[in-house]
Amino acid sequence: MSSxxxxxRIAESSPRFKARTAGxxxxxxxxxxxxxxxxxxxxxxxxxxxATAANILAHEPSFRLGVxxxxxxxxxxxxxxxLVYALLKxxxxxxxxxxxxxxxxxxxxxxxxxLFYLAPLVVLGGAxxxxxxxxxxxxxxxxxxxxxxxxxxxxxxxxxxxHCFLVGYLILRSTFLPRIVGGLMVCAGLGWLxxxxxxxxxxxxxxYLVPYIMAPGMLGEASLTLWxxxxxxxxxxWIEQASAAGGLALAADHAR
Numbered sequence: 001m002s003s004x005x006x007x008x009r010i011a012e013s014s015p016r017f018k019a020r021t022a023g024x025x026x027x028x029x030x031x032x033x034x035x036x037x038x039x040x041x042x043x044x045x046x047x048x049x050x051a052t053a054a055n056i057l058a059h060e061p062s063f064r065l066g067v068x069x070x071x072x073x074x075x076x077x078x079x080x081x082x083l084v085y086a087l088l089k090x091x092x093x094x095x096x097x098x099x100x101x102x103x104x105x106x107x108x109x110x111x112x113x114x115l116f117y118l119a120p121l122v123v124l125g126g127a128x129x130x131x132x133x134x135x136x137x138x139x140x141x142x143x144x145x146x147x148x149x150x151x152x153x154x155x156x157x158x159x160x161x162x163h164c165f166l167v168g169y170l171i172l173r174s175t176f177l178p179r180i181v182g183g184l185m186v187c188a189g190l191g192w193l194x195x196x197x198x199x200x201x202x203x204x205x206x207x208y209l210v211p212y213i214m215a216p217g218m219l220g221e222a223s224l225t226l227w228x229x230x231x232x233x234x235x236x237x238w239i240e241q242a243s244a245a246g247g248l249a250l251a252a253d254h255a256r
Contacts, residue, residue, distance in 0.1 A: 015238045120143075
């Protein structure tokens with residue numbers, strides 16, 4: 001086999017490999033993130049600091065496992081973000097970079113929010129320096145940190161919504177991914193943005209809307225994940241659009 005043919009095959013397989021790898025890491029984000037939400041939701045009793053503190057202390061290993069799952073989910077989403085950026089860069093490098101920036105920002109906020117999630121373990125840990133607080137005060141502090149975690153997570157979802165919206169926009173403009181997936185991702189972005197701002201502006205009202213708000217986000221991301229995993233991208237069209245984008249960039253350089 002000649003080196004030219006080998007290089008051509010590598011070039012053709014690379015976009016599909018990136019697509020399927022991105023789909024895998026996006027799927028792992030769903031799995032680990034869903035596990036973290038399931039585990040974490042078991043400890044928090046709405047409006048009851050004492051019961052929440054008792055749950056955390058009684059199941060500390062599981063509580064820490066939820067944190068670890070969140071860390072893994074964040075790492076998986078960052079990996080998927082970089083791969084999707086590389087896949088969609090031929091459509092618009094600037095927009096793809098902006099989408100990746102929003103995702104990285106959301107991941108950074110989400111990672112920082114885990115400090116609030118871990119804080120109850122410190123507050124309820126029984127250290128000597130905490131003896132100046134009463135037991136009720138320590139429980140209230142632990143519950144307050146969990147509320148901070150929820151608010152920080154809501155802010156992170158706004159950036160994830162922007163990421164999904166721009167990814168959907170880029171897919172709609174692409175020639176190598178189906179437009180229906182792009183449309184669903186645009187809806188996903190709008191769904192996550194609505195979820196975020198509804199929780200920030202009116203949490204009691206948002207609780208009634210959560211199933212309807214989250215549905216577009218889950219459907220859009222699931223459709224993209226499955227398509228990337230099963231179908232990948234249309235390699236020939238990806239190469240054509242990447243070549244056209246490279247030609248436009250070269251022409252812009254000459255124009256300068």
